[in-house]
Amino acid sequence: MAKKLFINGKFVEGSAGKVIQVTDPHTNKVFEEVSEGSVEDVRTMVEAAEKAFRGGWGTSLPHERAAFLRRIAAGIRDRLEEISRLESMNVGKPIGDSRWEVNAGAELFDYYAGAVAIFGGETLPVSRPGVDLTFRQPIGVAACITPWNYPFMMACSKVAPALAAGNSVILKPASYTPLSALALAEIVEKAELPAGVLQVVCGPGSTVGNALVEHPLVGKISFTGETTTGAELLRKSSDRIARLSLELGGKSPNIICEDADLERAASTSPLAVFGNTGQDCCARSRAFVHEKVLDEFVERFVAATKKLVIGYPLDDKTEVGPMVSRSQRQISLDYIQLGEKEGAKRVHGGEVIDTPELKDGNYLTPAVLVNVRNEMRVAQEEIFGPVLCVIPYKDEAEMIRQANHCKYGLSGSIWTRDVARALRIAKAVESGVLSVNCNNSVFNEAPFGGFKQSGIGRERGLYALEAFTEVKNVFIWVGS
Ligand code: NAD
Numbered sequence: 001m002a003k004k005l006f007i008n009g010k011f012v013e014g015s016a017g018k019v020i021q022v023t024d025p026h027t028n029k030v031f032e033e034v035s036e037g038s039v040e041d042v043r044t045m046v047e048a049a050e051k052a053f054r055g056g057w058g059t060s061l062p063h064e065r066a067a068f069l070r071r072i073a074a075g076i077r078d079r080l081e082e083i084s085r086l087e088s089m090n091v092g093k094p095i096g097d098s099r100w101e102v103n104a105g106a107e108l109f110d111y112y113a114g115a116v117a118i119f120g121g122e123t124l125p126v127s128r129p130g131v132d133l134t135f136r137q138p139i140g141v142a143a144c145i146t147p148w149n150y151p152f153m154m155a156c157s158k159v160a161p162a163l164a165a166g167n168s169v170i171l172k173p174a175s176y177t178p179l180s181a182l183a184l185a186e187i188v189e190k191a192e193l194p195a196g197v198l199q200v201v202c203g204p205g206s207t208v209g210n211a212l213v214e215h216p217l218v219g220k221i222s223f224t225g226e227t228t229t230g231a232e233l234l235r236k237s238s239d240r241i242a243r244l245s246l247e248l249g250g251k252s253p254n255i256i257c258e259d260a261d262l263e264r265a266a267s268t269s270p271l272a273v274f275g276n277t278g279q280d281c282c283a284r285s286r287a288f289v290h291e292k293v294l295d296e297f298v299e300r301f302v303a304a305t306k307k308l309v310i311g312y313p314l315d316d317k318t319e320v321g322p323m324v325s326r327s328q329r330q331i332s333l334d335y336i337q338l339g340e341k342e343g344a345k346r347v348h349g350g351e352v353i354d355t356p357e358l359k360d361g362n363y364l365t366p367a368v369l370v371n372v373r374n375e376m377r378v379a380q381e382e383i384f385g386p387v388l389c390v391i392p393y394k395d396e397a398e399m400i401r402q403a404n405h406c407k408y409g410l411s412g413s414i415w416t417r418d419v420a421r422a423l424r425i426a427k428a429v430e431s432g433v434l435s436v437n438c439n440n441s442v443f444n445e446a447p448f449g450g451f452k453q454s455g456i457g458r459e460r461g462l463y464a465l466e467a468f469t470e471v472k473n474v475f476i477w478v479g480s
Contacts, residue, residue, distance in 0.1 A: 006185035009195025025092030052196030105156035138166030250410030266300030332385025339378035409451030
């Protein structure tokens with residue numbers, strides 16, 4: 001029987017009577033079915049969410065909400081192994097990665113349970129006799145729309161701050177990957193969150209996603225997905241001035257300076273672009289390498305890439321799994337071919353894996369393209385697959401100009417032993433999230449989001465609580 005939607009505190013079938021088939025990227029076989037929601041279901045859910053918000057959740061006290069969030073965090077940890085396996089089967093990601101991400105989801109609920117206690121307004125010195133106060137108030141009904149590449153972690157990074165701030169939430173996962181969102185709904189039900197405070201609907205963006213975006217009672221939309229979809233959401237929600245946070249695509253630079261610790265940079269960077277099989281908005285997919293260290297870096301990088309264990313997602317040793325779908329793999333293959341036509345040279349990978357154990361899945365060996373110029377399409381467009389473009393440079397200023405010559409500005413790494421150079425480049429690169437001498441700077445406590453067409457607004461940290469609240473200013477006159 002198909003898994004049900006979570007509407008107003010109950011697990012029910014979608015009213016259209018349709019189902020979504022969920023496939024395993026390792027076999028391309030259907031292993032689960034999920035009930036599909038309808039536009040009518042969305043209407044019912046928004047009304048229930050509004051009622052829950054006005055019926056007490058919106059005015060509940062921070063410590064009351066924190067207690068629910070902590071129960072949800074504990075519920076996630078109780079089911080960590082089961083949800084991790086579900087996530088790996090659904091997305092194709094290595095089980096070790098899934099365990100890390102599901103645990104990160106629990107940590108997000110714990111973090112916001114604590115953060116909500118210190119998130120408040122200010123008193124401001126103003127030019128009249130009195131006290132000027134700001135309040136932070138929830139917006140109302142928030143729609144959280146998530147992609148398929150990090151389904152559980154993305155859901156938690158939106159739902160936890162949205163609930164902590166006092167909003168009621170409707171979560172819509174991507175159609176490819178609805179299972180972990182429904183597991184979260186079960187945890188929420190067990191945590192006895194009031195009916196309507198969190199609901200989960202599955203279904204296509206063109207129907208249920210669109211109905212959420214266009215509904216007049218949805219005050220806040222928090223979206224992660226493709227830049228083109230984000231632009232469509234901006235257009236559709238603009239008439240009614242809905243609050244919108246967008247986390248969109250990326251084409252991030254990995255900057256290897258001439259004085260970099262090449263051993264560390266080259267041994268850790270393959271997973272910074274090929275992790276999650278390259279299906280990562282932060283993938284460091286453009287390596288700008290100083291010409292003095294180009295050959296050595298490429299040699300070491302390819303050697304490290306060859307050591308990556310590609311295989312069955314549920315095998316503990318696997319570091320790179322299959323891509324989410326055949327069509328996603330085909331996009332990467334097409335881009336590799338395009339890159340070669342544009343003049344790039346493929347020095348490793350880019351091949352479909354057809355061994356007896358892996359041939360039924362969407363496996364692709366990570367591809368390394370050298371002789372790439374920044375203006376090539378393969379260097380400018382988000383491939384969302386395991387493809388690295390290596391772009392040599394001579395001059396730092398020119399390299400920064402090229403790194404910034406891209407419509408995206410999400411993430412990036414800088415490798416150098418010179419602190420002043422690291423800071424100079426970090427200040428100049430137009431990205432929202434940068435790391436120096438490592439490849440990760442995403443933390444629960446720190447802001448995450450993009451410059452330019454990589455998005456609007458910031459998630460995580462107290463920034464997410466800002467994004468899910470309105471600021472109200474109140475002046476109390478005390479003059480005589
Ligand atoms: P997508 O834009 O196709 O879909 C994302 C979500 O939006 C899905 O739930 C989908 O059903 C829904 N949707 C699609 N059309 C809609 C519409 N018209 N109205 C409302 N909802 C709609 O993206 P995807 O293919 O699932 O994810 C991959 C993309 O997400 C990549 O571009 C990647 O870079 C980006 N991404 C960004 C971040 C970030 O934080 N910046 C993180 C992960 C993924």
